[in-house]
Amino acid sequence: MTVGVAARLSRYLQVLTQSKKMGKDRISSQEISDYTNINATQIRRDLSNFGRFGKRGVGYNIDSLLGEIRKILRTQGQHNIALVGAGRLGEAIASSPIFAEHGINIAAVFDNDPEKVGGSIGSMEVGDIRTLPTAVREKNIIVGVIAVPADSAPQVADELVGSGVKIIFNYSEALLDVPHDVTVHTSNPAVDLLHALYFHLT
Amino acid sequence: MTVGVAARLSRYLQVLTQSKKMGKDRISSQEISDYTNINATQIRRDLSNFGRFGKRGVGYNIDSLLGEIRKILRTQGQHNIALVGAGRLGEAIASSPIFAEHGINIAAVFDNDPEKVGGSIGSMEVGDIRTLPTAVREKNIIVGVIAVPADSAPQVADELVGSGVKIIFNYSEALLDVPHDVTVHTSNPAVDLLHALYFHLT
């Protein structure tokens, strides 16, 4: 499977999850297209790579399609992730239902500020960053989320990599140097905004 | 210009901005590639569409390339945006330097909670959501950022659209229905995480 297909399947998953919440029980490729801006033919083609999940003239059953896509993406189980940074952004991430909804469990929160260590975020205690390696090993964590200011981000990235984390979500604007077997996703709303503006102005 | 090219140019801009901060004054396509995971040939090809900005054997001058890309994306000036939601996420967004660095100015913050209206975020006063249409008109705002819980997001989207906003950044997991001339970018870290995990597990 290519990167593109997996990324799109994840987005279908979100639309299905939300549509289910809104009480719908079936959906057409055209409806998914309206929400994702992905062409309806592309959606049907992506799904038909893996089986015949729809009913002609009717659409897709939301529950059964959710199950099929989860099976394809192997996101049935729980995944533990570590959050580094107990500031405003860290709090916002920890309190968001977005992760839990997709079986992603924030298993540990860390900070290097002694003022914050020992405090709590949601129901979790903020741990000292020096206990990161132990937590990563014990809780089988492969994903780390960086929610610290840009100037501390490179050091946090080193610590995550040193602890054995293989996927890093970087919410700072810093550039991170990591080994080739580690994946970095940098999330920068300003960058997205720039190209959205470009097309608006054109 | 296609969507892809504009999106990539925006990412080059981020790498250049950060590299400049780190004191570098030139950069090669290979270095940009290391940070973005975009193929170096692709980067050179994207840039050479618009001119010959590099020096063979040397690379690109960071200052001059920054200027060229800003010219191409027309992001020279200031853009005013409206932020709706003065909770933890709203505060995190308002206090982040990411937007200011790219000439994006958070011109107004709104909330519907009377407890929060009149309070301040950074140096800005939180306005009543009912004053949104006036602010959008007076400050020439075309971008709205939604940082409220999913259940209020659809209503906020309606109010933004009604006020004349044309680009919405949605940080809730809600699905938004908007007219065709309005662009919605939904930012969902959990969705990104799912497909990152897929490739790790494979």
Next chain:
DNA sequence: TAGATTGTTAATCGATTAACAATC
């Protein structure tokens, strides 16, 4: 000069789309 890196060509591959028969 020798080494490095751009700019560009040519070839390949995946994404996108329109169209429509199949069928619920």
Next chain:
DNA sequence: TAGATTGTTAATCGATTAACAATC
């Protein structure tokens, strides 16, 4: 049956990559 929507084909387009001459 009539209407709707899937699954699939065929054609097109843009992205990606390797390779390398040009040139700093």
